[in-house]
Amino acid sequence: MKARSLAAAAAALTLLVTGCGGGGGETGTEGGDKTVRLALTQDVDTLLPMDANVGDNIGVLDVVYSGLVRYDTETTEPYNYIAEDVSSEDKTNWTIKIKPGFTFQNGEPVDAASFARAWNYAAYGPNGMANNYFFERFAGYDDMQGEFEEDDDGNITVQEEPSAKELSGLKVVDANTLTVELVGPFVGFPTMLGYTGFFPIAQACLDDIEGCATKPIGNGPFQIDQWEQGVHLSASKWADYKGEETPNFDKVEWTEYKGSSSWPDFQAGDLDTGAPPPAEWQSANNDPDLSSRKVERAGAALTYIGFPMYKGAPYDNIEFRKAISMAIDRQAIIDQVLPGQAVPADSWVVPGGVPGGEAGTCEFCTFDPEGAKAALEKAGGWPEGQKMKIALGQDEVTEQYFEAIGNQIKLNLGIDYELDPAPDFFARRSARKFDGPFRNNWFPDYPLNENYLVGPYASGDAKNGNKNFGFYSKEFEDKIDEGDKAADLDTAIVKYQEAEAVLAKEFPTVPVSFSQNVTFYSENVDNVVLDPFSGATKLRLLNYVG
Template identity: 35%
Template sequence: MRVRRLAAWTALPLAVTLGLAACGSGGDGGSGESDPNAAVRIEIAEPQHLVPTNTNETSGSQVLAALFSPLVDYDEAHKPYEVAAESITSEDNTTWTIKLKDGYTFHNGEDVTADSYIDAWNYGAYAPNGQNSSYFFEKIAGYDDLQGESPKAETLSGLKKVDDQTFAVTLSQPYSEFKAMLGYTAFYPLPEAAFSAPGELAEGFEQAPIGQGPFKMKGTWQHDAKVEVERYDAFPGERPKVAGVEFRIYQQLTAAYADVLSDNLDVIKTIPTENLSTAETDLGDRFLQSPASSLHFLAFPTFQEEFSNPDVRKAISMAIDRDEITTSIFKDSQQPARSFVSPAVAGYRENTVGAPGEFDPAKAKALYQAAGGPSKITLSYNGDGGHKDWIDATCNQLKANLGVDCVGNAEPKFADLLTKVKAKQPVGLFRMGWIMDYPSMENYLGPLYSTNGSSNYYGYSNPDFDRLLAEGASAPSEEEAIKKYQEAEDLLAEDLPVVPLRFGQNNFGHSTKVQNVEMDLFDRIDLIKIEAVK
């Protein structure tokens, strides 16, 4: 689901060429004099978590991007470059040496050391800790010994401290894209103060996380209201141009949009669907667009008998007119999706879903009846994400084209929906959005569809898929890896555990009080570039 990761809001579409520039003046919204002593206000949904190894949705990740500095970030070609790391090297793609830059300290004054990463990663990988992003440590040697109710070990054998600023990571098998993974939230460090005992998170840490990034917490997480951060003056990297950020939590995007129009909110990360047709008029050059990496889909609870037959799933897919919904609801501001990976990454192919991705109501109904599909379908979604219109339109299509009863079920918050689907509570089909964690085809496949994937909430499991994914990960070159990943994607088309619907693009806006507002492929506002205007 940076992000990255699972997306709470309905995001908007990705230009296939990734050449789309921001509208207007590139986000300037004017040429006012910058005010470095002012704070800015940015809209988010209620995060599910604020512990790095437990945060796999976009709102929490936006907050953590303020509090932490990653080992690597990505250039315009989506290649990783060192940020908090001085160097990341390997001669065999199996053993990697990570040397840290000098000068980084946590917000409580502790030095950032190799132990800061080793302790955080061990905590995230240890199964009894129940971290959402534990899966991302799977490639490190010793991970299997940390799994189960009574693990054999408490620490990863593949993590070894070399000195205070250097540690070595040994993988269980070669993985050429390991450096690219290290930009993901799960790989942030934690201070000693995060733990009350070795491997035990301190009570209250999540309410006021201590990072080593450009901002530090100001007070504590005010649930369903806000998270505030302020500039960390000891940060050794590029300094922010604002004194702080208020991440303001909204239950409804329409309320956030009204606040932007009245200058009571500075940035809305997603324009509500009902305001798309007027946003350019309302905001002028403060209505912005940029490429995204998001994929939006409906997921099947394949562990439930009524959705266990792939033919039922294929029939539902064929009964949905993606193009019509893209036009009528999203005003052609999204791109219909018929593939399982985004055009943002190497290896993307058009229409990998095949025939089930094509709208064919007659064939859909016949297949559905022959497969014994249920007479009632529920589409669950988070009510705080601007999804009602397209969910209702999808339900209307399923009613008309399959002859079923279909109802939309709004969970109050995205965190609520995630909690229910993780617990496999009966919610029917459920909407999901994925934003890449790191630029790789594998990232659209492994977390979502592998048997132990961190965001595989639908119970999908195919040993051949897992095998191909592993073979791709250990391939000696990107080209060879992509061939294996594409074979794995072909299996998804046969099994169809989810229905790809749309590729997204960032459609966002800002008030007259800020300038230089940019949003990246990972659904994050750039907190270093944004400026407040005097």
Template identity: 35%
Template sequence: MRGARSAKWVVSAIVVAMAATACGGGDDSGDGDGEAADIVRVDGGEPQNPLIPTNTNEQFGALVIQNVFSKLLDFDDNGEIYMVAAESVESNEDNSVWTVTLKDGWTFHDGTDVTAQSYVDAWNWAANIDNNQNNSFWFQDIVGYEDVHPAEEGAAPTADAMSGLQVVDETTFTIELTTPVSYYDYKLGYDAFTPLPESFYDDPEAFGEHPVGNGPYEFASWERGRAIELAAYDDYQGDDAAQNDGIEIKNYETLAAAYQDLLSGNLDVIRQVDPRDLPVYEQDLGDRAINQPYNGIQTIVPVWYNWEDTDPRVLQGVSMAIDRETITTTVLNGSRTPADSFVAPGVYGYQEGASGGITDYDPERARELVEEGGGVPNNEIAIQYNSDGGHQEWVEAVCNNLIENLGVTCVGDAKPDFATDLEARDADQVVSMYRGGWFQDYPLIVNFTKELYASYAQSNYGRFNSPEIDELFAQGDAAATLDETVAAYQEAERVLFEEMPAIPLWYQNVNGGYSEAVSNVRFTAAGQPVLTEITVN
């Protein structure tokens, strides 16, 4: 733990420090006694939505949420569960009831106590259909969800709370599920299952602009389009207390601009370099360069409101027309690994070669499949992507493969930023396909299949809808053991390659780095920097 220092002082120091843009790292500013504020500057982007955990399901908002809020539990680099705010999470014999016991002494950033009621109230609010939360479906396993979130369109809730959530005492609550779920403890490691303070309910809209969490950092400010600032929370009770005074998450229009700021000493941590900098960044940064795989995958996703009448063989053919090996080796400078599954290799349930050859490069077979399936709709493909994410080069390479091998028209459909890209997906305005990137919420095959391709999944922007797949997912959820659940989902993945809700491209690497101003920089298996561990030199 760092020595006692007022969080209010740190917030003020951050504001002053940000004005001193010519200075780097810990030289930004100080208090009246000349003590420097150790502020770490990391690249990011504009969150899509107000900063409420259950309304955030994209990377820029998640970077804030995951540091302002602490989860019940988390996962180490081997995918093993460890407790964070929870003392224990235990199930009954058949996994139908789970008991959560909280650690004592935790507080929100407004000084109020974190209690079992804080979790139960937050989850009930998020599940209620009237509150229109993106992540409400994460609570559908809980008894009484249908009472607060009726399935019938236009129907109103018949209850204010899910009956499956019960407070036992100040630090204990129980979760009763509609059917047993062997992996429910894994799900509790997702950001949606965090608590909210009582002040949230006074004005949820204002809260989204200035969230109050229970995590290692408290929210300081949000200058739209420029930066979000966080300050270390001195009364934080977790084991992962901040080893710096605060974080500035800087908004960049391009990864190339962020990299130049890193080289110039105006940025401390870059999470991903632009493809054009991949050939040089390791030489530029030396031992400060980071190149490591993480549990993430890149795909292209057809939107089924334009592809639903297309035979899946066409999409299998499109997949086999893409030369993943050459693109990852040349355009992406060896920084990615060609995918052979919908699931990342570090995730429990990954099967090598799960695609059964559908992700192999075979132009002749690709043309046969497309012809057998009746051809690409209008003989045209457009791949939507966000131009601020370093995707243009590989999108163009994929299109060139499709033009050459299938004789179709293929173009990139660039959106100026990730938020605009997501808005088009939300509004069902994607022309043909979109770039789909995913990194783990929890390290289990379920997270790479059900949370993307179930008909009811919020992140199913392609609007894929298969009763057979939904039933296979349900069978996996009802399995008695975790191993049986994984086996059922592996069977579901086999069927996914028959129906092709997406085309897996490659597995992701962290290709990032840090400045000379900071030390102790590492990234998780989800590809995110561990901001609390970074120290300013």
């Protein structure tokens, strides 16, 4: 996922979905209802599943919608939920059988057509959906793109209309059967289907997209009551939900905060889970009462440094990129800015977090100041008197983190720097408007090492390279292709590991840290289980004890 801030990726951000309401007595109940109170920290701007790809949106939608597939929170293993069966004989043509009897909260059936309409809307380029790229593997995707521009406010100007409005590879066979033709074999296709971007939508939602973005018509255990954007969001249990894994509370209330500013409200009992800002990390962990109500889990979010290789020297020089990597004392910056909430990264795929993740694939992620100086000299040095701009989004913790990184580079390589935080960071990244290194973050959308590799690095464009960095490697693309065409998932995982080995050799980006998810919780809740990907509290498993 692309748009998460560092604070959201680190466990300081497990505030994303938090526990139940306040500090004892009648707090946490309204009229006898069991009310769970949560914090949001990321400026949620839409609740359309096709357009939601940041942690907070996904955390809300996880209980407002139910998808074809879900993931075991301990093993990350996918299992069918709304889907009855997902099968293929050739890994290119897939048949999806949908369990009958599920409905949307307005009474419409959750059927094959409800998935097809959602996927076609997402895949149509001029709709500007954030999850559009997930449908690149579907036959007919290219015909649905056309040419268009999107400004900083999300307004789209179409220069050339697409030649198709529906995916040619997506067919509704009957009420409960979909078929999907991919552009080529992909053995991991069923694993993708638990991601938010594959949720269904009601026809009434499609008829009023703007309204549905703020008050969706879901098919999950909770329905949105009211959303005052930037302030407060509330939802109530939907009595007619037919699915399993239904929480035991009645209402959810989210309050929106900036960064880690919700910690005082957690301490006051107004929220039931939270993580402290760095300045209060030590005291929180030393508090015997608080530390007895703490859950930790290795995270899956990778923070890494990208380079505008499309700009040429020095960023297209592998020795320069190695120099930057070896100049960074990862543990020192974590101890300074995110103590206990991150671990140094020495790979591009989280070790043990998803199938295929291994530690130690990054040879040049070890702190080595002398090796960094030698690599910089080999690269031709840095222009004297010139500052290196480091681009990032506007977020307090992210800025502290990258200031620490910049200080390491200045100390160990003598390269002066300045941070370039901007509210339109992601638009600038997509438009290739950076003149220096830039911050990136990724956490997996589904449990497969392929997901760490294809989205950020694959392009099939030997001339221009991938969108964000300008990186292209035929060897890398070939290994991905071999993995996609593998006869089984185990074989595919090995091929994707070989693709990661190509990244290690080509070294297009610098892994810095993986998140370590930590959440403190109140006496009002138990069974606090953290999502293996985002680190958020899994609401559908949370138990309200009042």
